[in-house]
Every structure is written in structure tokens, then in C-alpha cells.
Amino acid sequence: MVNAELARLSDTLFWLALTVYAGAMLLFFASLAYKNARVGSVATLVAWGGALTHAASIATRGLSVQRVPWGNMFEYSNMLGFLMVMTYLLVIDRRLGLRQVGGFVLGGGVLALASARLVYAPAGPLVPALSSYWIKIHVIAAITGSNLFALSFIFTVLYLVKDRSERKAATAYAGSTVGAAYIGGTTTQEGSPSDLVAEEDAPAPEGSATGFLARFPSAATFDTLAYRTIQFAFPIWTFAVIAGAIWAHQAWGRYWGWDPKETWAFITWVIYAGYLHARATAGWRGRRAAAIATLGFLSVMFTYYAVNLWIAGLHSYAGVK
Amino acid sequence: MRTALILLLLIAAGASLGSLFPQRPINPATVSQWITRNRGWAPIAEKLGLFDVFGSWWFMGIYGLLLISLIGCILPRWRAFVRVLRARPRTEGTLSVQPQYRSGTVALTPDAALTGAERVLRSKRFRLVRADGTVAAEKGHLREGGSLLFHTAFLVLLLGMSIGKLFGFTGQVAVIEGERFTDTHIDYDSITEGRYFNEHFRGFQIVLDRFDVQWYPDGVPKTYKSSVRLFDGGKLIESPTIQVNHPLTYRGVRIYQISWGWAPVIKITQHGKVLFDGPTIFLPQQGLWHGVAKIPETTPLQTGFDMSFLPDFERDANGNVVAGSPQAIRPVLAFQQYVGDLGLTTAQSVYELDTIRMTPAESGAIGMGGVSTLPNGIEVSLTGLKKYSVFELASNPGAPILLLAAVLILVGLIPALYSSRRRIWVRAAPHNGVAHLEIAGQAMQRKAAFEEEFKTFVRDLDKDLHRIGAPDG
Numbered sequence: 072m073v074n075a076e077l078a079r080l081s082d083t084l085f086w087l088a089l090t091v092y093a094g095a096m097l098l099f100f101a102s103l104a105y106k107n108a109r110v111g112s113v114a115t116l117v118a119w120g121g122a123l124t125h126a127a128s129i130a131t132r133g134l135s136v137q138r139v140p141w142g143n144m145f146e147y148s149n150m151l152g153f154l155m156v157m158t159y160l161l162v163i164d165r166r167l168g169l170r171q172v173g174g175f176v177l178g179g180g181v182l183a184l185a186s187a188r189l190v191y192a193p194a195g196p197l198v199p200a201l202s203s204y205w206i207k208i209h210v211i212a213a214i215t216g217s218n219l220f221a222l223s224f225i226f227t228v229l230y231l232v233k234d235r236s237e238r239k240a241a242t243a244y245a246g247s248t249v250g251a252a253y254i255g256g257t258t259t260q261e262g263s264p265s266d267l268v269a270e271e272d273a274p275a276p277e278g279s280a281t282g283f284l285a286r287f288p289s290a291a292t293f294d295t296l297a298y299r300t301i302q303f304a305f306p307i308w309t310f311a312v313i314a315g316a317i318w319a320h321q322a323w324g325r326y327w328g329w330d331p332k333e334t335w336a337f338i339t340w341v342i343y344a345g346y347l348h349a350r351a352t353a354g355w356r357g358r359r360a361a362a363i364a365t366l367g368f369l370s371v372m373f374t375y376y377a378v379n380l381w382i383a384g385l386h387s388y389a390g391v392k
Numbered sequence: 393m394r395t396a397l398i399l400l401l402l403i404a405a406g407a408s409l410g411s412l413f414p415q416r417p418i419n420p421a422t423v424s425q426w427i428t429r430n431r432g433w434a435p436i437a438e439k440l441g442l443f444d445v446f447g448s449w450w451f452m453g454i455y456g457l458l459l460i461s462l463i464g465c466i467l468p469r470w471r472a473f474v475r476v477l478r479a480r481p482r483t484e485g486t487l488s489v490q491p492q493y494r495s496g497t498v499a500l501t502p503d504a505a506l507t508g509a510e511r512v513l514r515s516k517r518f519r520l521v522r523a524d525g526t527v528a529a530e531k532g533h534l535r536e537g538g539s540l541l542f543h544t545a546f547l548v549l550l551l552g553m554s555i556g557k558l559f560g561f562t563g564q565v566a567v568i569e570g571e572r573f574t575d576t577h578i579d580y581d582s583i584t585e586g587r588y589f590n591e592h593f594r595g596f597q598i599v600l601d602r603f604d605v606q607w608y609p610d611g612v613p614k615t616y617k618s619s620v621r622l623f624d625g626g627k628l629i630e631s632p633t634i635q636v637n638h639p640l641t642y643r644g645v646r647i648y649q650i651s652w653g654w655a656p657v658i659k660i661t662q663h664g665k666v667l668f669d670g671p672t673i674f675l676p677q678q679g680l681w682h683g684v685a686k687i688p689e690t691t692p693l694q695t696g697f698d699m700s701f702l703p704d705f706e707r708d709a710n711g712n713v714v715a716g717s718p719q720a721i722r723p724v725l726a727f728q729q730y731v732g733d734l735g736l737t738t739a740q741s742v743y744e745l746d747t748i749r750m751t752p753a754e755s756g757a758i759g760m761g762g763v764s765t766l767p768n769g770i771e772v773s774l775t776g777l778k779k780y781s782v783f784e785l786a787s788n789p790g791a792p793i794l795l796l797a798a799v800l801i802l803v804g805l806i807p808a809l810y811s812s813r814r815r816i817w818v819r820a821a822p823h824n825g826v827a828h829l830e831i832a833g834q835a836m837q838r839k840a841a842f843e844e845e846f847k848t849f850v851r852d853l854d855k856d857l858h859r860i861g862a863p864d865g
Contacts, residue, residue, distance in 0.1 A: 196608055199616050203637040306805045313798045322637045324562065324648040324784040326794060329418065329446050334411040338404045345400040347809075353394050370404075382411060 077135035078194035084128035085149070089184045091121035092156065092177055099174030106286060111170045115160070118177060122156050129153060135194045141210050142197045144190040144379055152183030154218040163222075167296075171287050175225050183221075190380075205318035212311035213336075217371055219304030220343075223297045224368035227361045230293035234358065236284045294357055297364055298350055305343050312336050331382040335374035342367040396465065399458045406454055410445030413437065417444060459550070466543045473536050480521040481530035484832070487817055492833035492846040498857050502820035502827040508857045509818035512849065518816065525820055532813035535837070541804030549797035556790030561585045561592075567600040568655045568671045568780040575645065575785065594643045596624040601631075603652055603779040607718060616649055618781040634783070648784040654681050656701050656725055657776035662690050663769040671778040674701045675743055684745045686734050690770060693731040696745045697772070700726045705759075725774045726757040729766060812837035816849060 098114030101107070129149065133140035141150050159176040163169050197206075287293075315336065320326040327333060346363040349355035355363075414422035423443045427434040441448025487493060498505050502525060509527045513520050518529035563583035567573045574597045577583065585591070599621045606614040618634045622642060634640045640647040655671035667689045674683035681701035688694045704716030705724035716722070732750030740746050756764040756772070763773040814835035820827045831850055835842030 195610065195612060196614065198613055199636040205637075302809045306802065306809065309805060310802060313802070316798070317795075320788075320791065321639065322648075324639070324646065324650070324786045326788075326791070329407075329410055329415065331411040334407050338407050341400050341404040341407070345397050345404070348397045348400065353397060378411070 073194050073196070074135040075194075077131045081128050081131035081135060081194070084124050084131065085184070085188075088121050088125035088128055089181065089188075091117060091124060092152075092181050092184065095121055096174050096177035096181055099170075099177060103171060103174060103286065111173070114173060115164060115170065118156060118160060118173065122153070122160060125153050125156070132194060136196060138197055139207055139210075141214065142201055142206070143192045145187050145192045147210070147214060147375075148183050148187030148190065150214050151218055151221070152180040152187065154214060155183060155221060156180045158218060158222060169288065169296075172225065172229060175229065176222065179221055179225060200322060203318065203322065205314065205321070209311060209314040209318050212307055212314055216304050216308035216311050217375065219300050219307065220339075220368055220371045223300035223304060223364060224371075226293045226297035226300060227364045227368070229287065230290050230297060231358070231361055233284060233287055233293055234290035237290050290357075294360070298356075298360070301343055301346060301364065301367075305340075305347060308336075308340055308343065312340055331378045332374065335370065335378050339367060339370040339374050342370050395461050396458070399454060399461060403451075403454050403458060406445060406451050409442060410451075413442040413445065415444060415446070417447065462543060462546060466540055469536070470540055470544075473533075473540055476536075477533060481519060481528040481815065483521070483523055483526045483528040484817055487819055487830045487832035490817070490832035490834050491839065492843065493831070494850055495828070495830045497823060497826050497828050499826045500857060502822055505820045505827040505829055505857060506818065509820075509853055512853045512856050513816065513818075516849065516852075527818045529816045529818075530813070531815075532811050532836075534807035535811040535813055536808075538804045538807030538809075538811060541800055542808050543804075545797045545800035545804060548793060548800060552790040552793030552797055554790070555793060556586075556788040558586045558588045560786065560788040560790065561589045562784065562786040564650065564782060564784050566653070566673055566780045566782045567598065568673065569600055569603055569778045572597055572599045573783075580785075594624070594645060596622060596629070596642060596645075598622055598647070598783070600781055603781040605652060605779070611718060613718075616652055616781075618649055618783070634781075644789070645785050645787045648786070649781065650784045651782040653780055653782070654701055654703060654720070655778040655780045656683070656699075656723070656774055657778060658685060658699075658725070659771075659773045659775050660685060660687055660695075660697075661771045669775075671776070671780075672699075673743070673780050674699070682743075684743060686736065686742075686745065688734055688736055690731075690768070692768070694734045694750075695770065696730040696734055696747065696750060698728045698730065698745050698747075702726070720777055723760050723774070723777055724757055725759075725762075726755070727764075727772060728755045729753040729770075812842065814842050814845070816846070818853070 095114050095118035098110055098117055102110035102114055129140050132146065132149075136142075140146050155176055159173060159180075163172060163176065312333075315333070316326040319328070319333075342363065346360065346367055349363055350360055414426050416423045426443075427438075430437075437443060441450065445451055484490070488495075500508070506522060506525070506527050510520060510522060513527065513529040516531070518531045519533075520527055520529035522528075561583060563580035565573050565579060565581050573579055575593050575595055577585075577591060577593065600618055601621060602619045604615065604617040604619070608614050616636055619631070620634060620640075621631045622629045622640070624643075629642070632640050634647055634649045636649050639649070653676060654674050656674065657671045658668065659666065660668040667687050668685055672683050672685060674681035676682075681703070683699050683701065685697040685699065686694075687696070702713070702716075702724045703718060703720040705722045706714050706716040708714050729752070730745065730747050730750035731753045732747075735746045735749055754766045756766075758764050758772065758774050760774055760777065763771055765771050812835055814833065816833045817831070819830040819832075821830075822828075831853070833842065833846040833849070
């Protein structure tokens with residue numbers, strides 16, 4: 072049933088990928104610290120190597136058990152880490168050219184893989200409740216949504232850090248916090264809600280930051296990136312919840328039963344719906360929006376870890392004994 | 393819409409309580425446990441409806457307020473949206489104040505230049521109007537339309553939920569292999585009927601011929617499969633199998649495989665007279681299977697048996713009984729006999745023994761085919777082993793409406809988030825025998841993307857008019 076040789080190969084490749092990711096992360100940070108673009112290119116290459124190794128690990132895992140490789144908590148976290156790194160490489164690096172955040176996303180990937188290892192489950196078949204084509208639809212949508220929410224959280228944290236340094240620098244520069252808000256131009260700025268390129272193109276306020284933070288895009292850019300990512304993630308999460316309801320209708324005889332996982336997926340959805348409302352209609356941005364985004368990501372974490380590990384419910388597929 | 397924001401966060405906070413406190417509609421047993429553990433808090437929690445958060449007055453209250461706020465928000469927006477759709481794009485006074493602005497001359501008549509602009513804008517699917525030497529164009533109503541569709545879909549969702557609740561039903565029943573179940577109120581072990589379900593049972597019958605359960609070598613379950621025959625009006629309709637994820641649908645009722653268990657065939661006699669003989673449903677309890685037998689006919693006192701069933705009896709190194717594999721390899725029935733008054737005059741569960749007026753007597757354990765002889769000529773034997781299958785039967789007439797709502801939510805959400813509303817104006821005035829062109833644009837959202845779109849438009853227009861002059865501004 073289980074091809075033990077492939078499963079072992081998958082485990083070896085997993086450790087290799089984790090190590091390579093950690094190496095890429097350190098290289099990214101080194102390139103930031105020493106302002107060395109060449110190190111950044113090497114880091115990117117290393118990250119690609121890690122991603123390919125990781126892809127091979129996931130593929131061999133799936134082949135060893137003849138099913139989709141996202142059937143328990145280990146595999147889910149593993150996929151989550153993979154999608155984070157891939158989204159970084161394909162979108163954040165190649166399309167947006169934001170190599171500065173590489174270390175942080177790779178760090179997220181390392182955390183995802185390390186946490187996966189904590190809930191490791193050996194390669195094995197699926198229980199009957201999971202033997203449905205909906206596992207391909209519902210679970211992948213949930214992982215993709217979680218991945219994007221995780222990335223939006225990285226942007227949110229970077230926004231908060233950069234915003235603080237901009238405010239501090241502006242205080243030193245203008246000698247007043249009122250000036251800070253004006254020069255920083257992030258939270259009280261009038262005008263358009265969120266336009267990535269426009270704000271990116273805006274010249275960074277003079278003397279806004281020192282050290283490696285200076286090499287970062289403006290706080291406003293991170294604020295907008297977080298918003299854009301959540302805008303992209305929200306329909307996917309909505310779809311994941313809907314697909315879950317349809318699957319529940321098919322497997323359990325009801326589409327919604329306030330199972331802990333359903334409840335928390337709903338809470339996450341509601342918080343991010345609140346975030347989008349806050350930005351679109353109440354005009355919230357900057358730190359107030361970041362507060363909701365943080366709450367949203369805490370809810371994502373709770374939906375995944377707390378519900379799987381602490382709260383008994385129908386979604387007890389963690390495979391953790 | 394600050395109100396909506398506050399209500400959304402309130403409903404999230406409320407729902408979180410529903411996952412942190414045990415919920416009576418989901419698992420009543422855990423609620424009782426919580427109450428025994430937290431005697432002091434229980435009455436307060438009870439009063440606040442924390443054991444049924446999703447049915448509590450305050451959760452319904454937030455929900456209701458959200459609904460009112462939703463309706464109050466989308467009604468005027470629908471009205472405004474229809475008005476905007478009917479209205480023609482607005483022509484502007486001074487174009488040079490717009491965020492995007494270009495001007496130049498072109499060796500055409502103003503009329504020809506405007507016709508060219510119309511052509512290009514139309515090919516980009518702008519809605520446009522031409523008046524007083526100006527073409528005014530507009531695009532991106534999908535944003536507001538999608539947003540309205542998304543929000544209205546929640547009313548459709550509510551409708552679907554209500555129809556399912558009012559006209560549907562959900563029932564559970566355990567059927568032993570070889571036995572028959574009829575879709576009538578009395579045959580269900582538990583049932584919830586909608587207010588307007590009106591006992592609309594179909595009356596079909598299900599015979600469970602066999603229940604198969606298979607395990608992987610490591611004890612992980614592989615398949616649960618009920619082989620049934622379905623009869624309606626005395627005629628055999630079909631002989632399908634019902635599995636997890638593969639419910640059977642018949643006359644609007646869906647029949648689901650929910651769980652299963654062991655039903656040992658137990659025979660109890662006194663002085664050779666058969667008092668009890670048949671498969672008995674055992675429920676899973678802490679790794680064992682637990683069942684009871686109540687025999688009021690025994691003399692001189694009534695007899696009850698509290699029984700445990702182990703499909704695979706094993707002892708560990710210390711001689712303690714442990715459960716082996718889940719398969720029936722070495723089945724053992726262990727029992728504790730009670731004598732006295734079963735208390736059958738009051739209603740009680742068939743799965744529990746009320747031992748208040750009884751005293752423990754003999755205990756023992758028998759294997760398959762084994763017989764245990766007890767005082768007063770009572771004999772207990774394990775003559776066979778069957779399984780039972782638990783089915784859930786449900787009809788939800790609201791399901792198609794719910795699916796429609798789900799589709800509308802997704803279809804509306806995408807343009808609501810990604811589309812943007814923008815306007816373009818092209819004005820042409822005669823100027824030394826050629827046309828002086830002014831081109832202006834404005835976007836309500838995604839202004840950076842619009843900047844690109846505007847540039848592309850100017851380029852395309854230039855191409856169309858061939859000889860548009862270099863912008864002089």
C-alpha cells in the first residue's frame with residue numbers, strides 16, 4: 072500500500088529542503104545587512120534550489136501513498152511552506168521585485184516546515200471521510216488562502232516596523248510628531264485608497280530610515296501590499312468555506328453545523344471582511360488597518376493550530392497521536 | 393459603514409465563544425461534563441446561552457442587526473446603481489484639472505477626431521456619449537454591481553437557510569444487519585423536523601443486508617460500506633451501497649453513512665426458557681463497546697446486564713485486559729449482572745441500565761459460542777456477532793437556493809474587489825484648420841493601473857487618428 076522507499080526519500084528531501092530554506096533565509100538577511108545585491112541573487116538561486124527539492128519531496132510523498140499529499144496536518148503545513156516560498160519566488164521576487172522581503176518569507180517557510188515536523192505523521196492512506204475529490208478542491212483552497220494570509224501578515228509586520236522607523240526619523244527631522252505624520256505620509260494622507268505603484272514611486276521622505284530599513288520600500292507600499300494580498304486571499308478563503316460546506320453536505324448530511332473548524336473559518340472570514348470594509352468604506356489604512364489584519368492572521372493561526380490540536384471536532388484529521 | 397464593521401467584529405467574537413464552550417446542539421454530553429466541573433459558573437453560562445451560542449438571543453440579535461444594516465445599506469445603493477446605469481456619462485467643464493490630461497493637435501476635422509475617439513473607446517468597451525464637441529466615456533460599473541450582488545446574495549443565503557430549516561428534516565437511525573427500517577417518525581432514533589415539514593415522510597424501507605468495514609494493517613479504517621435494499625410501496629427499488637462521501641438520494645431524501653458498531657447476538661435463558669435472544673446494539677465507550685440487556689421476566693427478581701464487548705481480547709504483560717485490533721478476531725463479552733427492580737415503569741434509555749433499585753450479582757466473560765451459567769438457572773451465551781450501521785436521513789429543500797447564493801457570492805465578490813470605475817473625456821475644438829484635442833481621465837479606484845490604461849488609450853487613439861500631433865502641454 073505504502074511505498075516505503077519513496078516515503079523515506081520524501082522525508083530525506085524534506086530535511087534537505089528545510090536546511091536549504093534556512094540557508095537561503097540567512098543569505099537574504101546577509102544581503103540586506105551588507106547591502107550586497109549579489110548575495111541577494113545567490114540567496115534567490117539557493118531558494119529556488121530549496122523549492123525544487125521541496126517539490127520533489129512533496130511529489131514523492133504523494134506517489135508513495137498514491138493520493139494527494141495534503142491529507143494530514145504535517146502534509147498541510149508542508150504544502151503551506153511550499154506555497155509561501157513559491158509565491159515569493161514567482162510573484163514577490165519576479166513580478167514585484169521586492170527581494171528585500173525574501174528573508175522574511177523564507178523565514179515563514181522555515182517556520183511552516185519546522186512546525187510541520189512537530190506534527191509529523193508517517194506516510195499513510197486516508198480515512199474514508201477524506202476519500203473524496205473535494206479534498207483536492209476544499210483543502211487546496213484553504214492552503215492557498217492561508218498562504219496568502221500569512222504573506223499579508225508578513226507585509227503587515229514590515230509595514231509596522233517601517234512605519235515606526237519613518238515616524239521616528241521624521242520626528243528627529245521635523246522635531247514634531249505632527250510633522251511625522253505629514254512627512255511619513257502613511258496614515259493620515261488624504262486621497263486615493265491604495266495604489267501600489269503610485270505610492271512606491273513617491274520619493275521616500277528624506278532621512279526616513281537608517282540601516283537596512285532604508286533599503287526597504289516605504290511603509291505605504293507595505294500597507295498597500297498587505298491590502299492587495301488580503302483582497303486576493305479573501306475570495307479564495309470564501310471559496311474554501313463554500314467548498315467545505317458543499318463537502319459537508321455530501322459527507323455529513325449537513326452543510327453547516329458550527330463544528331469548531333467551521334466556526335473559526337467563519338470567524339477568520341468575518342474579520343477579513345471587516346478589514347476590507349474598514350479599508351474600502353471607512354477609509355481605514357495604516358496602523359488601524361494593520362490591527363485588524365493582525366487579528367485576522369491570529370484567527371487563521373487559531374483556525375489551523377488550536378482547532379486541530381486542542382478542540383475536538385469533526386475536522387480531526389491532524390494525524391497527530 | 394462603521395456599523396457593519398462593528399457588527400462583523402461582534403459576530404466574530406460571539407462565534408468564538410461558541411467554539412470555546414461546549415455546545416448542546418453539537419454534543420450535549422460535554423455540556424453536562426462542563427457543568428459538573430464548573431458548578432459555580434454554570435448558571436451564569438446557562439443564562440447567557442453559552443451552551444447554545446448560535447441559537448442564543450444575543451447571537452440572533454447581532455445577526456438581526458447585521459441583516460438590518462445590510463438591507464439598509466444595499467437598498468439605497470441598488471437605487472443609486474440603477475440610476476447611474478440609466479444615466480449617460482457626465483461631460484465635464486474644464487478637462488485640464490483632471491488627474492490624467494493630455495492635449496495636442498491633429499490634422500483632422502474635430503468631428504472626425506471625435507468619431508475616431510468614439511471608435512477606440514467603444515472597442516475598449518466604454519459606455520459613451522457625444523455632445524457639444526466632447527466624447528464622455530465611462531467604464532467599471534461591475535465594481536458596484538458585483539458588490540451589490542455579493543451583499544444581496546446573503547439575503548438569498550438566508551432564504552435558503554430558512555427554507556431548509558422550515559421544510560426539511562434530519563433524522564438518525566441505527567440499523568442492525570438483516571433488519572429493516574421504515575421512513576416514519578417512530579422508526580427514527582432521533583429526529584429534528586422543520587416547522588412546516590408536516591410529517592411528510594416518504595415511507596420507504598431500507599433493509600441493511602450487510603455492513604462492511606475494512607482496515608489498513610495499522611488499524612486505520614479503510615472503508616465503511618452498507619449494502620442495503622431499498623423498498624417503496626412493497627416493491628424493491630434498488631440495491632445500492634451507502635458509503636461515507638457517497639450518500640444515497642431517494643425522493644429528495646439523502647441517506648448518509650454516519651457511523652457503525654458491533655451488535656453481539658446474546659441469548660439469555662432461565663431454566664431452559666428463552667427470555668432474550670437477538671443482536672444488541674453496543675455503543676463505543678472509551679475504547680470498548682458498551683451495551684445492556686434488561687430481562688424483567690426472570691424470577692424471583694428482575695435481571696439486568698451491564699456488558700462490555702471487546703472485538704479482539706488481549707492481555708498485556710501485566711495481565712491487564714487491553715483492546716487489540718478493531719477487528720473481531722477474538723471477541724469477548726464481559727458482563728456484570730444486576731438483580732432487583734429494573735424500574736421499567738418510567739421512561740429510560742435502552743442503552744443504559746438504571747441500577748438504583750438493583751444490586752450487583754454475578755460477573756463473567758464469555759467468548760464466541762460460550763455459555764455462562766448463573767444462579768437461579770440463568771444462562772448467558774454469545775451465539776453470534778453482527779454489526780449495525782448508523783444512517784442519517786435528511787431532506788433540505790433549501791439546498792439549491794444555498795448553492796445559488798454561494799455562486800452569487802463568488803461571482804459578485806471578484807469584480808467587487810478587482811474592478812474599478814473610471815472615466816475618459818475627449819474634447820475636440822477647431823484650431824487653425826486642424827483639431828485641437830484634449831484628453832482627460834479619472835479613476836475612482838486603482839489609480840496607478842489607470843495611469844497605464846490612460847497612456848495605452850492615448851497611444852491607441854494616436855494610432856487610430858494616424859497623425860495626432862505631439863502633445864503641446
